[in-house]
Amino acid sequence: xxxxxxxxxxxxxxxxxxxxxxxxxxxxxxxxxxxxxxxxxxxxxxxxxxxxxxxxxxxxxxxxxxxxxxxxxxxxxxxxxxxxxxxxxxxxxxxxxxxxxxxxxxxxxxxxxxxxxxxxxxxxxxxxxxxxxxxxxxxxxxxxxxxxxxxxxx
Numbered sequence: 001x002x003x004x005x006x007x008x009x010x011x012x013x014x015x016x017x018x019x020x021x022x023x024x025x026x027x028x029x030x031x032x033x034x035x036x037x038x039x040x041x042x043x044x045x046x047x048x049x050x051x052x053x054x055x056x057x058x059x060x061x062x063x064x065x066x067x068x069x070x071x072x073x074x075x076x077x078x079x080x081x082x083x084x085x086x087x088x089x090x091x092x093x094x095x096x097x098x099x100x101x102x103x104x105x106x107x108x109x110x111x112x113x114x115x116x117x118x119x120x121x122x123x124x125x126x127x128x129x130x131x132x133x134x135x136x137x138x139x140x141x142x143x144x145x146x147x148x149x150x151x152x153x154x
Contacts, residue, residue, distance in 0.1 A: 057151045062109065064102045071130075072146020076127055077110035079151055085115045086151075087123035087137050103129055126152045 019027065061070055080086060088107055089100065107127060108116065116124045120136035128135050130148040139152035 003011055017097060062102075062106055063107070065098045066102055068099075068104065068106055069103050069146050069149060072129075072149035073106045073110045076107075076114075076143075076145035076149060076151055079145060080114050081111045085117045085122060085125045085127040086111060086127055087117050087120045087133050087136070088127050088129065088130040089120065093130055097127075124154055126150075126154075128152065 013088055023151075024039075066069075086107075088104060107129075111127070114125070120126065126135050126137060126139065130149045135152060137152075137154060139154050141153040143151040145151055
């Protein structure tokens with residue numbers, strides 16, 4: 001019996017067998033060709049590859065979980081000055097909802113470099129997004145960004 005850490009020549013079925021450089025290249029080429037063939041094959045063969053590769057892109061817009069007026073928020077971003085603070089006023093729903101998450105995420109994206117604030121009294125501008133109650137402050141300028149979407153300057 002051989003001591004631990006050493007191997008006996010010829011003790012396994014594949015011991016000592018190595019592919020030549022040409023054999024390895026041939027194997028890699030064959031596997032790559034097989035992968036490409038499965039990827040371009042009609043369904044159902046291509047489905048797993050398509051899911052992994054995800055070559056059906058999502059598009060340039062953010063992915064929303066609830067309906068959000070993306071065009072109105074883009075327009076608000078064009079109208080809002082860069083060096084101001086803003087507060088988002090929207091539907092009055094208890095707790096932080098998926099709607100709040102999507103609306104705030106899109107606003108942070110489109111209203112940059114303006115800074116969001118947590119309290120309306122700290123804001124220079126108010127973004128009112130389809131709110132059912134009146135905004136927390138009135139202002140001297142109101143700009144319409146979309147249906148039910150307004151920017152108001154204090």
